Amino acid sequence: MTSAGEPIKVLLADDQALVRSGFKLLLDGESDITVVGEAATGAEAVERARALRPDVVLMDIRMPELDGIKATGEIVRTRGLEQVRVLILTTYDTDAYVFEALQVGASGFLLKDAGPAELLHAIRVIAAGEALLAPRITRRLIAQFTAERTATQIAEDRLAVLTQRERQVLALVGQGLSNDEIGTQLFLSPATARTHVSHAMAKLGARDRAQLVVVAYQTGLVSRGQ
Template identity: 75%
Template sequence: MTATPATAPVKVLLVDDEGLVRSGFRMLLDTEDGITVVGEATNGLEAVDEAIRCRPDVVLMDIRMPKVDGIAATARIASTRGLEGVRILVLTTYDTDENVFDALEAGASGFLLKDAGPSELLHAVRVVAAGEALLAPSVTRRLISQVTARRAADRDADARLAVLTERERQVLGLVGRGLSNAEIGAELHLSPATARTHVSHAMAKLGARDRAQLVVIAYETGLVLPGT
């Protein structure tokens, strides 16, 4: 009988200018099966260097840091060759942080409040590592508000969506509503694998780095409306 190969642990890079915060995260993550901390950084500049050095799966990124902040660091990591597979989970103390939209546009895959419980943080790391988008509910409300305000200035929505097939538009709308591949498949009577393929095609055609950016595009173009 052939043994099932062990799954590689999720590699995490911690980025925060407060040593106590990093220590707390490390203590939590390193004691969890399937997750390992591979590096730490105290500012955005160090974060980019560490990401290149240790090639993490997930970066836990603080926003407000000296030298280079978390948004700039996120943009640099997202645009660095060889780091395309790195997912960034942005942490903030404020559920009304004005930088939510900017962080997602820069390439963040998720947003979580620092006061989230241990189980929420562990879940967030695993969700983001798996390529899904993750937004705290209060942050989602803030995001929708900001995107709705900006959408009025986006007069090229139809042109942006013209590259998609009708099925891909449907899938994009469901991604924008927060559905997983399995849920999208059930909604459209597709297999999860087929749903995943449509999501991948939409990402490629729209130049989206991950599902979080697809969510932003769905709201920007009016494909998903607040409250739907």
């Protein structure tokens, strides 16, 4: 999360120079966002992230040398980069790699055809420590790649560390609800809902909210069509 009053530092990772230029022009026009570096390959993205310590990395999936998934994994595993958030950019809403990217530690994903306002919102949400999963594809995509769920007993064992309330909160996180919406649904204050989310993340070893969504689907708390 960024410090109050400081601009959000963004690293652009995309193998197309024109795409990076377009993003840079848009982002540098915002008073609360600044582009601190660019990378044309996955390997460069890892190197620049370690050197520049950005708040958010806009990461393309398909890049030379090291793809966006592997680059994301390396970044989130690097000591000292725990606060760096990776926002995956993908061209196709059927991209099978997105789910894998969430598993290795990405904080969310966005389609490349998203409008400027949507991209700016995504960066601010990610920088604030929340997860962002493009609503057009979240549920279908994750359900598709968790069709073969963990066996019932394994799922129960994994969820055993949670209280009943935390299970309820996890299920609602999996459905894409915000803390405010969870609070309304369960008659809790947003702050209490946030506390339950934080406890669930700690108990399940989830890096952020995006990984809670994955767990909710894997364990069957959220099902297709829900």
